[in-house]
Amino acid sequence: MRAVAVTAFGEEPQLMDVPQPEAGPGEVLVRMAVAGLNPVDWRIADGMLKDAGPQSFPMVLGTDGAGEVVAVGTGVRRFTVGDAVFGRFWRPAKGGGSYADLAVAGEKDVAQAPRSVTYATSAAVPTAGTSAYNLIEETRAGEGKRVLVVGATGGVGTFATQLAAGRGAEVLATARTTKADLMRNLGSAATVDHTAGPVAEQVLAAHPEGVDILIDLVSGPEEFGAMTRAVRDGGTAVSTTGAADADALTEQNLRGFNFHNRPSPQLLEILAGQLDAGRLTVLVGSEVALEEAPEALQLSRTGRARGKTVIAL
Ligand SMILES: NC(=O)c1ccc[n+]([C@@H]2O[C@H](COP(=O)([O-])OP(=O)(O)OC[C@H]3O[C@@H](n4cnc5c(N)ncnc54)[C@H](OP(=O)(O)O)[C@@H]3O)[C@@H](O)[C@H]2O)c1
Incomplete structure (x- = not known):
């Protein structure tokens, strides 16, 4: 599958072919519609989490995203195939990451996507x-x-x-x-x-x-x-x-x-509710194709990104 990944910490993020991930126990496999970019993504590429437990390379970048569940691992209760979800897709031991055609998330790291907004809007929200x-x-x-x-x-x-x-x-x-x-x-x-x-x-x-x-x-x-x-x-x-x-x-x-963020499915549900109620505005400043993600990460490094950047898969 296509992904934007690094082959080692400190390497330039690139578009490449990587093996498809599989949903393990308690995990869902999602066909990503849109990934969301955050400054932490390039920090991770630089090695921010290099001492934080097992990692595997190539490491697909990106934590945030939205898409459709295509498989569920054993023990998953909250989701079934076909559900639209949004949240955080970060499994470094399995190689990453939301900037990919398919990504794995823990059942507790995603929630049902808000019904009244696009995947691009949902993907901009989690982190x-x-x-x-x-x-x-x-x-x-x-x-x-x-x-x-x-x-x-x-x-x-x-x-x-x-x-x-x-x-x-x-x-x-x-x-x-x-x-x-x-x-x-x-x-x-x-x-x-x-x-x-x-x-x-x-x-x-x-x-x-x-x-x-x-x-x-x-x-x-x-x-x-x-x-x-x-x-x-x-x-x-x-x-x-x-x-x-x-x-x-x-x-x-x-x-x-x-501050250290502690995301939870309940928080994602609250935010989804506010989006559906029209009480929260999401400023998506730019939507780029997957091959443009490395350039978008460079722009994020400057601290001058305009609104949220999302990556269409
Ligand atoms: N610790 C945690 O758990 C946690 C969680 C989330 C985020 N963060 C961190 O929080 C930071 C912000 O994240 P973000 O996603 O909001 O970043 P972002 O979307 O890239 O936002 C950068 C914004 O900051 C403005 N800015 C840059 N320099 C400024 C200055 N000197 N004074 C005032 N505004 C300035 C920019 O506006 P102009 O271009 O107009 O100047 C731009 O709108 C990042 O470093 C991120 O890694 C940490």
Whole structure:
């Protein structure tokens, strides 16, 4: 079958022929309709998980996707052949990965796909949507809270903005001026142009008392430290890029942590329900063919991807 894979960590991702995977106990085999791209995909290609258990090569890249179940392993209860599913397809010991004609997922890593949206929309949701949902839960962003989302225009940020605003939070979203209207349409109360000067200073100029919660999706450790100046005494600061220094945050009297996503089938079902109810907007910025996936991964590396990128199989 066709797949975009690496032959070793650190190698360039390429389109290649790889053996078809099989569904083991508790797993489903899915004919992929669309895969979803996330920054973690190129990090995995670079070797991010090289010490994380058994791996087999060629390793098909990609965690997210949507498609139709074509076989079920023993013990599978929640799905039958023909079901439309979406979720996370990541079986490194079996060679990967969702950027392929067929992919295997654990029964608990997928859910019934939302009925009212396309596979392309569903495939854009699993990692970014569940991360955003957990970020909002763990920071308790909601009614009466002012929340600064840094990196708000990306995959996680567009979901986090909508989910926090939907719970009544006042969301300040970073966005270039060209994307300000888009973020307001997603529910942000105001935008801060991250290309126009230090974000923390701009926020404090408009809100001298600061924000209650910082959700930072892009900064490195130094920039994150500077960003926390915008958080009020006793507030919360979280990083998805490992930039938070717990000791430094405690000294500043902030509750802070590095976020690690814990996706679940229940979360996927909640997000599917919100999509079907029309309460969640998914911004698919580009849909590319499988052979264009290596180029799309390069664009993701620049941090300048526009909306979610999905890969049609
Ligand atoms: N720890 C975890 O469990 C976990 C889970 C999910 C994601 N993540 C990580 O979280 C990060 C975000 O993921 P994503 O999928 O949302 O990425 P993405 O879709 O590639 O989003 C990147 C966005 O960030 C914006 N941006 C870039 N530099 C910025 C800056 N200095 N200030 C403000 N905005 C900036 C970009 O907008 P412009 O191009 O307009 O600047 C772009 O819209 C990635 O590093 C990902 O690996 C971690």
